[in-house]
Amino acid sequence: MTGNVLVGQSGGPTAVINSSLAGVFKTAKDLGAGKVYGMLYGIQGLLDEKYIDLGEKLHSELEIELLKRTPSSYLGSCRYKLPDYDSQPEIYETLFNTFNKLNIQYFFYIGGNDSMDTIKKLSDYGTAHQSEIRFIGVPKTIDNDLEITDHTPGYGSAAKFIGATTKEIIRDSLVYDQKNVTIIEIMGRNVGWLTGAAALSEGVDCGGPDLIYLPETDFSMEDFLERTARLQAHKKSLVIAISEGIHLKDGRYVCELTEDRKYVDGFGHTMLNGAANILAQRAAREIGCKTRAIELNTLQRCASHMASLVDIKEAFLAGAAGVRAADEGKSGEMIILKRTSGDSKACKSIYECSTDTFDIHKIANMEKKVPLEWIDLTNNKVTKDFVDYARPLIGDELSPIMVEGLPRHIEYVI
C-alpha cells in the first residue's frame, strides 16, 4: 500500500466494532500504508475536521488486544445520512478536499445500512471525478440486517449476551412458588434476529423462553393474552421474549398503545415507553399475576465482557479483508462473510467462514429480515433452523483482560 488510510465508525456501537478497527489498522500497517487516520464521530465529525492519527494512539500489541476487547466505538460515531450529491455538492467537495489534504488513498467505513449508503455515494462521486481513492465498507450491526453477507459482525456477541442473560433470567424467575410472567424486551425494531437469539438459551439445563415475538409478523394483544393464560395453567413461571418493534396488524407499535405513558422530551419528540412494560401491565391486569418487564437496553450491544470469540475474530477479519481488497484495487464494495461450512448437516458442529467482497450498490439501504419459514407461528417460537444458524456465531470466548476485578478497556480518545 502507498499513501494514507482513513477509517471511521458509524451507526450504533457493538461489542466488537473496535475489533474491525483493529483489523483495518493492523493490516494497513502490515501492508506498508503511511498514516492511518481515524475520523472522530464518523463522517459527520470529519466534516468538522475531527480526526486523529491512529498510529499515535496504538503503540503496542497490548493496545490492539485492549482495543479488540473494548465495547462501543473507539473513534465515536454518528447517525448521519450523507445527502445526495445533487442536493448538496459542497459536502462532497469539502470531504474530498480533506481526503486530498491528508493524502488519503484508502477509505474504510465500519457500519450498517446507512454507512454502506455513504460508501456507495462517495465511491460513485469518486468514480465520476476520476479519484483514485478506494472506498470499502466493513459491515457492522448487532441487528444482523445487512443483505448478502451470511451474518454481520456484532450480531454474534449481542446474541451471546442475550442467550446467556435469558438463561439467567429464566432461572431467576423460577425461584418463587407463585405465578409470574417476565417479559424481556430485545433490540431490533424491524428485524427479529436478536429476539430470536433468546431461543439459544434452551437446552438440558434451561427450558428457554415460553413465547418469542419477532417484528416480522403482526402482533395480536388478544392472542398474546390468551396464549399466556393458557400456558400458565400448566406452568407457573413464564418468560416471554419480544422485539422492541412488535406491532399490530394496523401498523401501530405496541409501545405506542397506551396514551398515558407517552411523554415529550425537551425537543418536543414523543418518547415511548417500552413494549415490555405495556405487555407486563396488560398481563398483570387481565391474567392477574405478578409480572416483570426487563429491557436489555444498551447492555446487549456493549457487553463486551460476554463477547463471542467467533464474532471478535470475524470482525477483525472483516476489517483486514477490507484493507486487502482495497490494496488489490477494489472500490465500491462491502466485505461479506460467507459460511463455507454451508449446509453440510452431516457434521453441523463444524463451522467455517471466509470473507469476500460484494458490490455495495446491491447491499446499501436494504434490510434482511428473519425468513418467515424460520418463525414457528404455531408455538410462537423460532425453528431449529434459526437456532442452527445462530448457534455457531456465539461460539467461544475471548477472556477480558481483568484488572482489579473488572475488564480493562483501552483509554478514551473521544
Next chain:
Amino acid sequence: MTGNVLVGQSGGPTAVINSSLAGVFKTAKDLGAGKVYGMLYGIQGLLDEKYIDLGEKLHSELEIELLKRTPSSYLGSCRYKLPDYDSQPEIYETLFNTFNKLNIQYFFYIGGNDSMDTIKKLSDYGTAHQSEIRFIGVPKTIDNDLEITDHTPGYGSAAKFIGATTKEIIRDSLVYDQKNVTIIEIMGRNVGWLTGAAALSEGVDCGGPDLIYLPETDFSMEDFLERTARLQAHKKSLVIAISEGIHLKDGRYVCELTEDRKYVDGFGHTMLNGAANILAQRAAREIGCKTRAIELNTLQRCASHMASLVDIKEAFLAGAAGVRAADEGKSGEMIILKRTSGDSKACKSIYECSTDTFDIHKIANMEKKVPLEWIDLTNNKVTKDFVDYARPLIGDELSPIMVEGLPRHIEYVI
C-alpha cells in the same frame, strides 16, 4: 455428625447462593452426616412437605461445580416471615414434627434478614422445648445489609456485574457527539451498597459515573437537575447511578412521583415505574437533552457469568462454616465474615477473610446502611473508603463452564 441435615434457601436469589448450598452439602457429607435434605421453596414449601434428598441429585464433583456456577436458588425460595409462636403455635408444631419425622439434627437456612429471624425463632422454640436440633444461619443477600458480618455473600458478584456493566454503559454513552444523560437504576431500596458499586468502574480507562445517589440520604429533584445541567455545560455525556429507593425529604419515593405512571395490577396493588424513568423524563423536559433510563433489574442478582471468585469462595466457606459450627454444638448463631486483612493500609492489595459465628439475636431484623462518612455529599459520589472496602470483594473470576457458547448450569429440581 450423626443424624440428618435440612437446608433451605430464602429471600431474593443471588449469583452465589448455590455456592453456599454446595458448601453445606459437601461439608455435611464430608463430616459423615446421614441424609442432606433440601426444602423446596424454603420454610413455606416445607410446611407443605416439599423437600428433596440432595444426595439423590448431587452425584459428582462436576455437579457440585455446576451448582456453584448456577444463579438463582437451586431449591427455590420464599418470602415468608415465620409468625411469632404466640400467634400461631401450630406452625412450629408442624415444622418440628417434620424435623422429627426426617430425623433432622442440623438445620441451615441461607438467607437475609427475614431468614435470620426464622433461625432465631426456630432456635428459641427448640431451646424452650428441649430440642437437640442445631439451627444455624448462613448469610446471603446482594444488598449487603446484614449487621456484624464485614459483608454478605452475594454482594461481591452483584457489585462486580454493576461495576463491569456501568463501565460498558459509560463507553456506550460516549459514542455520539451530542448531549445526553443516562440514568442507571440499581437495586437496594434502603441501602446503597449496590449503587455505590457503580463507582468501581472508575479508573484510567473509565471516568466512572458523574453522580451517584444512595438512599441513605434525601434526594432533591431541584438539586439533581441543577447539578446535571451544571456538569453538562462541560461534559456532553453524563452517566448517573441511582438507587431504586431514592426518596425526597418528606419520605416519598422518587418512583412514586408521577401520578400518571402508576398502574394497578390484578391484585389491586399499585405497580411503580422506575425512578430512573422519572428522572430521565424530568431531565429531558427541563435540561433539554437526550436521556435514557437503564434498569439493571434482576440481571444484577443473577448474572453468574460475571460472578466474583472471591464471592463464590466465601459463599461456599460460609456454608461450610455453618456445618462445622453446628457439628461443634453451636445453635442460634449466624456465620459472619471477618476481614482479617483489616485496616492494614500499608498493603491494601492483600485481602484476607475468615469466618466466625455470632449470636443470631443480635443480627436478625437489623439493617446495615452505608456509613454517612463514606458518602461524598459535595460531589454526590462515594468516597475512596467505600471503593477500598468494595474492591477486594469483586476480585477474580470463576470461568463459567461454557457449552455451545453459553454458561452451563445444573439441571432444575424445581
